[in-house]
Amino acid sequence: MQDPTLKVPTGTPIADDGDAYTFCSTCAFSAACLAEGYDKSVLRDLHVLVEHVGPFREGDHIFREGDPFNAIAAVRAGTVKTYVNDASGREQVLGFFLPGEVIGLNAIHAARYPCNAVALDTVMLCRFSFPMMATLAGRMPGLQRHLFNLLSQDIGKASVLSGNFTADERLAAFIVMLSRRFAERGFSPWRMRLTMARTDIANYLRLAPETVSRVLRRLQDEGVLRVDRRDMEILKPDVLDALAHHVLRD
Amino acid sequence: MQDPTLKVPTGTPIADDGDAYTFCSTCAFSAACLAEGYDKSVLRDLHVLVEHVGPFREGDHIFREGDPFNAIAAVRAGTVKTYVNDASGREQVLGFFLPGEVIGLNAIHAARYPCNAVALDTVMLCRFSFPMMATLAGRMPGLQRHLFNLLSQDIGKASVLSGNFTADERLAAFIVMLSRRFAERGFSPWRMRLTMARTDIANYLRLAPETVSRVLRRLQDEGVLRVDRRDMEILKPDVLDALAHHVLRD
DNA sequence: CGGGAATTTGACTAGCATCAAGTGACGTGG
DNA sequence: CCACGTCACTTGATGCTAGTCAAATTCCCG
Numbered sequence: 012m013q014d015p016t017l018k019v020p021t022g023t024p025i026a027d028d029g030d031a032y033t034f035c036s037t038c039a040f041s042a043a044c045l046a047e048g049y050d051k052s053v054l055r056d057l058h059v060l061v062e063h064v065g066p067f068r069e070g071d072h073i074f075r076e077g078d079p080f081n082a083i084a085a086v087r088a089g090t091v092k093t094y095v096n097d098a099s100g101r102e103q104v105l106g107f108f109l110p111g112e113v114i115g116l117n118a119i120h121a122a123r124y125p126c127n128a129v130a131l132d133t134v135m136l137c138r139f140s141f142p143m144m145a146t147l148a149g150r151m152p153g154l155q156r157h158l159f160n161l162l163s164q165d166i167g168k169a170s171v172l173s174g175n176f177t178a179d180e181r182l183a184a185f186i187v188m189l190s191r192r193f194a195e196r197g198f199s200p201w202r203m204r205l206t207m208a209r210t211d212i213a214n215y216l217r218l219a220p221e222t223v224s225r226v227l228r229r230l231q232d233e234g235v236l237r238v239d240r241r242d243m244e245i246l247k248p249d250v251l252d253a254l255a256h257h258v259l260r261d
Numbered sequence: 262m263q264d265p266t267l268k269v270p271t272g273t274p275i276a277d278d279g280d281a282y283t284f285c286s287t288c289a290f291s292a293a294c295l296a297e298g299y300d301k302s303v304l305r306d307l308h309v310l311v312e313h314v315g316p317f318r319e320g321d322h323i324f325r326e327g328d329p330f331n332a333i334a335a336v337r338a339g340t341v342k343t344y345v346n347d348a349s350g351r352e353q354v355l356g357f358f359l360p361g362e363v364i365g366l367n368a369i370h371a372a373r374y375p376c377n378a379v380a381l382d383t384v385m386l387c388r389f390s391f392p393m394m395a396t397l398a399g400r401m402p403g404l405q406r407h408l409f410n411l412l413s414q415d416i417g418k419a420s421v422l423s424g425n426f427t428a429d430e431r432l433a434a435f436i437v438m439l440s441r442r443f444a445e446r447g448f449s450p451w452r453m454r455l456t457m458a459r460t461d462i463a464n465y466l467r468l469a470p471e472t473v474s475r476v477l478r479r480l481q482d483e484g485v486l487r488v489d490r491r492d493m494e495i496l497k498p499d500v501l502d503a504l505a506h507h508v509l510r511d
Numbered sequence: 512c513g514g515g516a517a518t519t520t521g522a523c524t525a526g527c528a529t530c531a532a533g534t535g536a537c538g539t540g541g
Numbered sequence: 542c543c544a545c546g547t548c549a550c551t552t553g554a555t556g557c558t559a560g561t562c563a564a565a566t567t568c569c570c571g
Contacts, residue, residue, distance in 0.1 A: 098507045103424045117420075119413035145406065149399050159395065162412035163369035169419030170367075174353045175467045175560095178527070209550060217425045219528050224551055240536080240550090257348045425528095428559065459518065469560050474519055490518090490568075 060143040063087070065135035073114070073128040073136065080122050082138045083115035089134030090206040094214075095126045104215040106168075107131075107207055109192050115141075116165055131206045172216065176258050181216045182226045183254030186236075190245060201248070205241040310393040313337070315385035323364070323378040323386070330372050332388045333365035339384030340456040343376045344464075354465040356418075357381075357457055359442050365391075366415050381456045422466065426508050431466045432476045433504030436486075440495060451498070455491040 065087070067073060073084070076095060091108040105126055108114050118124040119141065148155035171188075172181065194200035205212070213220040230236045235251060237244040245251060314334070317323060323334070326345060341358040355376055358364050368374040369391065398405035421438075422431065444450035455462070463470040480486045485501060487494040495501060 095510065097424060098510055105420055105423070117413055117416040120410040120417075121413075125417055145402070145409065149402060149405060152395070152399060155395060155399060155405070159408070159412065160370040162409065162416065163367055163371075166367040166412065166415045166419055167370075167375055169416055169423070170355055173355070173419070173423065173467070174347060217423070220550075221529080221552080222527060225527095228551075260345065260348055470518075471520080471561085472559055475559095478519075 060140045060147065062138050063135065064138050065133075067130035067134040067136075069130055069132050071130045071134075073130060073134070074118075074124045075127050076124055078124045080115065080118035080124055081142065082140050083113055083118075083144070084136040084138045085113050086110050087135040087137055090131040091128050091134055092131050092207060092211060093126045093128045102214060104211050107189075107211075107215070109189075109196065111196050112192075113161055116162055119162075131211075171258065174258065178216075178218050178222050178226050179230075180254050180257045181218065182212075182223060182230075183251050184258035185212065185216055186243070186245070187248075187251055187255040187259065190248075201245045203243055205243055310390045310397065312388050313385065314388050315339075315383075317380035317384040317386075319380055319382050321380045321384075323380060323384070324368075324374045325377050326374055328374045330365065330368035330374055331392065332390050333363055333368075333394070334386040334388045335363050336360050337385040337387055340381040341378050341384055342381050342457060342461060343378045345376045352464060354461050357439075357461075357465070359439075359446065361446050362442075363411055366412055369412075381461075421508065424508065428466075428468050428472050428476050429480075430504050430507045431468065432462075432473060432480075433501050434508035435462065435466055436493070436495070437498075437501055437505040437509065440498075451495045453493055455493055 064084070067089070073091060086108050088110055091114055093105040093108070093114065094102050095105065097103050114128055115124065117126065144154070144158070148158055172184070176184070189203060189205075190200045193203050207215075209223050210220045212218075213223040216223070227236065227238050230251075231238050233250075235245075235247045237246055315337070317339070323341060336358050338360055341364055343355040343358070343364065344352050345355065347353050364378055365374065367376065394404070394408070398408055422434070426434070439453060439455075440450045443453050457465075459473050460470045462468075463473040466473070477486065477488050480501075481488050483500075485495075485497045487496055
């Protein structure tokens with residue numbers, strides 16, 4: 012049942028930057044919404060349900076498993092890691108979210124967040140009240156379609172790594188995906204900073220941290236990568252693509 | 262962009278069973294839609310975009326990877342397996358869909374099916390034109406919410422098996438999930454027929470078929486299960502639950 | 512009854528996890 | 542400025558889980 016008591020967002024609103032109806036450039040919804048050509052009143056509706064929150068510092072939690080769900084959020088800056096704790100309390104990393112990507116979509120059905128979200132560095136978010144957004148989506152087909160697309164996309168993403176792949180293939184796929192996602196956001200695809208720890212990468216890929224370390228070392232010895240601490244440079248994208256091909260199928 | 266050319270469904274409509282505005286009982290949408298208390302005209306709208314298709318025989322494809330997407334479908338009877346072929350042509354099973362469950366949700370964003378769907382036995386479907394459904398969802402908040410819920414749920418389902426679990430844990434979790442899903446649909450949770458081959462189960466769980474066979478044998482020797490060919494009886498649900506607990510976290 | 516596919520079983524092996532120890536970067540406090 | 546402690550990461554040695562290969566068995570279906 013749609014919650015009729017749509018209360019005012021409780022975060023830290025940030026002052027508008029001049030044009031009252033302009034969204035931050037990294038807001039994942041801005042393009043879809045603005046491209047629709049709706050009039051000012053609709054844009055105003057959309058604007059009131061957006062709030063810029065942050066900064067979150069490294070280690071700050073954005074939400075925790077079991078928290079009541081009321082908003083999804085687009086990452087504006089930084090990296091967010093989502094994870095759950097399994098029965099034995101061990102962490103299981105579900106994903107990393109870069110600027111432009113949306114967190115919280117898996118919380119809709121249960122009305123609670125099914126996982127934890129933590130900032131890996133300094134994180135800024137655009138938060139959207141989901142009940143308000145759903146209401147608005149009823150009037151804005153473009154927004155509704157955008158939400159359906161985001162949700163649908165995440166189903167596919169979640170099963171990319173479901174296959175039985177070697178450590179090399181998984182790590183290569185991880186690096187290639189990261190590279191592409193950075194490129195999409197206008198960052199260099201060849202030089203990047205890994206904001207997540209080796210243990211997080213390992214965990215996400217279902218490998219031991221030692222294995223990640225060894226594979227990176229080997230790829231470096233083969234001249235495919237240059238890795239220095241958390242800075243990574245891709246030297247032979249084609250080799251990486253070939254390895255990742257089994258996973259990414261493209 | 263919403264497709265403006267909503268053409269008449271092309272499948273095999275099945276005659277109404279008396280009440281023109283009654284949906285088949287296994288139709289996953291019926292409850293959500295009928296519970297809303299909308300008037301007849303809205304129900305009529307909803308009704309025209311549903312078509313009962315089938316039967317599909319074992320091995321028949323419902324859709325294939327790359328097919329243009331235009332409809333999602335609820336399984337009415339039988340079991341559907343979804344899979345992709347990896348770079349080397351090897352199959353990777355993504356999921357099994359029982360009566361009441363919905364296929365095609367991962368196809369929305371690309372407007373093409375990203376995987377294949379095949380009938381494992383005799384399958385009947387309720388097919389819903391997605392463009393029409395989305396339009397209608399704009400007028401029916403309950404329907405929209407239901408769609409969001411289905412999509413959101415699938416994101417979570419896709420990552421259940423993403424962890425690093427032992428063969429025993431994964432297989433136990435598979436059996437427990439199957440049991441629960443059967444129970445939800447009114448079937449016995451303790452006796453079930455596995456409609457999928459061992460190789461499919463193995464593939465889905467990222468195990469070798471031999472491993473599935475061995476684990477089943479051991480569980481049988483321990484008196485946890487009774488397995489005869491594709492008929493399975495759960496004798497010690499608690500043992501199974503304990504094993505599955507690491508995966509399912511409940 | 513016979514052919515073929517699915518499944519089971521056994522023997523062996525490979526890949527990755529685990530355990531243990533070492534290295535390097537960074538921050539703190541003397 | 543340097544000694545120290547901490548933490549993340551790396552490296553090496555070893556073990557185990559599950560995969561692979563091969564073959565037997567069972568079931569299905571004509």
